[in-house]
Amino acid sequence: MRTVLLHPALAWLALAALYLAGAVLNFMLALSTARMWPLVLAVSLMVITGLCVTAAARSLRR
Structure with a gap:
């Protein structure tokens, strides 16, 4: 279990989860406000x- 927590891929996957949460929240903001900038931010x-x-x-792979 300890080797899984220390694996370098875990940090990248955790960061990806945070960015994904931000993208979903910005997409929801774009739908509720009908503005364009949250959608551009969500795509980025x-x-x-x-x-x-x-x-x-x-x-x-390494």
Whole structure:
């Protein structure tokens, strides 16, 4: 169990989860306010989430 918690991919996946939560909240804000800037921010956060997941996958392969 300790090796799972110390694995480098866990940090990337935790960061991806935080960015995903931010993207969902900004998307909900965009729906409720009918503004454009939260939607742009949500899309950029989703791109960052994808990059974090890619980094986690690369560290899993090592």
